[in-house]
Amino acid sequence: MAITVKLDDLLYARRMTLTELSERVDITLANLSILKTGKARAIRFSTLEAICAVLACQPGDLLEFEPDSVAAEQSRAA
Amino acid sequence: MTNSPALPVARVTLQILIALNWLWGAAILTLLTATIVAEQWTFTALGITPSSWIPSVIMGLRAIAALGLVAIPLNYMVLRRLLAIVDTVREGDPFLAANALHLQAIAWLLLTLQLLSILVGVIARAISTPAHPVHVDAGFSVNGWLAVLLTFILARVFSAGALMREDLEGTV
Numbered sequence: 224m225a226i227t228v229k230l231d232d233l234l235y236a237r238r239m240t241l242t243e244l245s246e247r248v249d250i251t252l253a254n255l256s257i258l259k260t261g262k263a264r265a266i267r268f269s270t271l272e273a274i275c276a277v278l279a280c281q282p283g284d285l286l287e288f289e290p291d292s293v294a295a296e297q298s299r300a301a
Numbered sequence: 302m303t304n305s306p307a308l309p310v311a312r313v314t315l316q317i318l319i320a321l322n323w324l325w326g327a328a329i330l331t332l333l334t335a336t337i338v339a340e341q342w343t344f345t346a347l348g349i350t351p352s353s354w355i356p357s358v359i360m361g362l363r364a365i366a367a368l369g370l371v372a373i374p375l376n377y378m379v380l381r382r383l384l385a386i387v388d389t390v391r392e393g394d395p396f397l398a399a400n401a402l403h404l405q406a407i408a409w410l411l412l413t414l415q416l417l418s419i420l421v422g423v424i425a426r427a428i429s430t431p432a433h434p435v436h437v438d439a440g441f442s443v444n445g446w447l448a449v450l451l452t453f454i455l456a457r458v459f460s461a462g463a464l465m466r467e468d469l470e471g472t473v
Contacts, residue, residue: 254473264471 227287230259233278248273308391315384319377326373333366349433361428365437368421372414379410396462404456411449418442 234241241259245252250270257263258270271282278285335343336359344359382403389395422440429435 250473257471258473262471263473264468266473270473 225289227289228258228261228263229285229287230255230274233280233285237278239278244274244277247277308387311387312384312391315380315387319380319384322373322376322380326370329366329369329373333363333370336363336366358428358430358433361424362435364424365421368417368424372417375410375414375417379407379414382407394466396459396466398460398463401456401460401463404452404459408449408452408456411445411452415442415445415449418445 230241234244241255242252245255248255248270250273258266266286271285274280274285275282332343340359347362349358386395386400386403389397389400418439419441421437425435425437425439
């Protein structure tokens with residue numbers, strides 16, 4: 224996946240644990256863990272909004288596009 | 302949905318139908334064997350007098366019984382797969398790729414059963430005479446073919462549903 228989730232970095236910067244975030248955004252710890260480890264296939268706008276509101280960040284701070292991994296994936300497929 | 306009484310009723314009904322299907326198969330097998338082992342006695346009991354014995358009629362009746370036997374395992378496969386689908390509905394997650402495959406298999410089995418039914422109908426019509434009319438509940442059935450079509454469509458619906466469900470599972 225060329226999109227990486229930088230939740231770990233944001234949580235570290237805010238000195239917040241995943242459990243604490245889970246309680247504040249009202250999303251299960253299991254789902255947040257899926258998001259953090261990059262196993263999620265999609266993210267709802269409502270989830271993005273809740274995380275951004277609690278962590279006081281922009282969606283771009285949470286998600287990053289890595290063109291290199293797209294090239295790597297394409298070369299793997301070819 | 303899981304508390305609906307329709308599901309336990311459907312489960313019990315399917316189990317009863319599976320048992321009845323095997324009994325029906327045993328009855329057909331017994332009849333077919335009897336027409337070979339005790340030919341005269343069996344056909345007399347069926348109301349076919351020795352004077353009206355025509356080899357083609359006898360062979361036709363045996364062919365109908367044999368086709369009936371072929372239908373038994375097909376019926377069983379349909380009922381078992383339906384039972385598996387009902388169980389997943391009870392567990393609360395019916396939109397699975399496995400269910401789409403079950404439905405597709407059921408559709409093909411129903412199609413085969415319809416073809417068998419037409420074959421039985423054709424044989425029955427061929428051996429039926431005014432003196433000895435053969436009445437069998439078989440032949441072309443609009444409802445039967447509609448069920449085949451609906452099951453194929455339902456299989457596609459489940460296939461699409463399973464994909465959507467898979468996507469939803471990865472959504473946070």
